[in-house]
Amino acid sequence: MSQFKSEFFNLMLERGFYNQCTNEGGFDSYLYECEKSGKPAVGYLGSDPTGDSLHVGHIVPLMMMRWFQKCGHKPLTLVGGATARIGDPSGKDKLRPFLDEATLQHNIEGLKKSFGKFLKFGDGANDAVMVDNWDWFKDINYLAFLRDIGTYYSVNRMLTMDSVKTRLEREQPMSFLEFNYMLLQGYDFCELYKQYGCRAQIAGSDQWGNITSGTELGRRKYDVELFGFTSPIITDSNGKKMGKSEGNAVWINEEKLPAYDYYQYFRNIGDAEVGKCLRIYTDLPIDEIRRLEALQDKEINEAKKILAFEATKICRGEEEAAAAQKTATHVFELKRTGELLKFLDWEVYDDNKYLIDVLMELQLTSSRGEGRRFIKQNAVKINDILVTDELYKIQPNDLINGEAKVQLGKKKFGGIRITK
């Protein structure tokens, strides 16, 4: 009945992760043999430590790795310490300042944390392992690299690669460093093959060129078939990439984004995306997903709640997910202030406090002018009562039992609390 032999391939197909593979039949058979014999296949996922956390846009390959591991295989997570050290010049007018050692270390720790949410690290046969390409690039000799690796690449062919071609067509600057990127990544792949027997690379479809660079190098230099497997780019119904909310990235690590906001991101997903997102961002069995995505109209909100809860659970843990859900219920269904929302703690009532300042202190607005604008636009409420006066000051009777709920727009809340 199944189209593929290996569990991994079938899962990927069923859940919408499968976009392209360098050798579908070959990789499937290889994985099947591994699964049957109980000997884990090794695959890797790469990421440059340019930031200190991954975000929702990175989840797709992370989830692929998660399933890869669940199928009994061994994931390697590669951080590009080497490339980050020289600074990635992509798409910018100015060369970015090189990352210093401390930032780099901080970023690598952050990525490790992000990876850890999705994969199990350790010493077991199929536990994930973190590797850094700095380890093999730091001592490399330029001439040796040119001779050993450079001979296998044809510039004619490199110029036809999508990543290069589009850049040239758009007349965007492209440094020699970037041009070399695919060689570095190809080398990574082969190095992981040599060190760990890694034969698979899993990534987003934008990495296709870099992946084939590795598989071709493997074939030419080591006479081994390496496999590349990519996911489609996940977009919402408007064709925009996923991962941004209110102009900010939706971060994986908790110090960058509260669990409640993470939850809300998934809660607010479009109707058309529910099924797709359930498949990609949760571990729920496919039958359950089929049932949920069949829900219509208002009922689809139940599916969204489950999506948000399950997605948050993977990334932030069950407790945080439950708390976020509870807060959401309080705020939206019971119309009460949730426990997790930000409070301004006052020792005593201040009779000379402008609402626009309160909004700023709650970090709901970034300037007093913005606060005024919001009030003018009927966006601000105190305890569900609309405020129309731009220069409104907090009144004593706003504080019910020592608490006042401040609302901006439909979804942003904060509170004032008298502590004494």
Add this chain to the structure above:
RNA sequence: GGAGGGGUGGCAGAGCGGUCAAAUGCAACGGACUGUAAAUCCGUCGACUUUAGUCUACGAAGGUUCAAAUCCUUCCCCCUCCA
């Protein structure tokens, strides 16, 4: 090294001495309608005070002018062609 073109708000991209806090599009945000969705419509989108102003902004630093994103000088960076 030579010749030409260019660097403008989150992005794209007009403006080329005053009427420019800078057109337009996208993104974002608020309101209406809803289901904490989508679509649609209306509005907002530098800061401070207020509706009249003030300050800081058009790669960087100087200069010309009553007045500069717009002209001049130097510097930095990018693109194209030539060497």
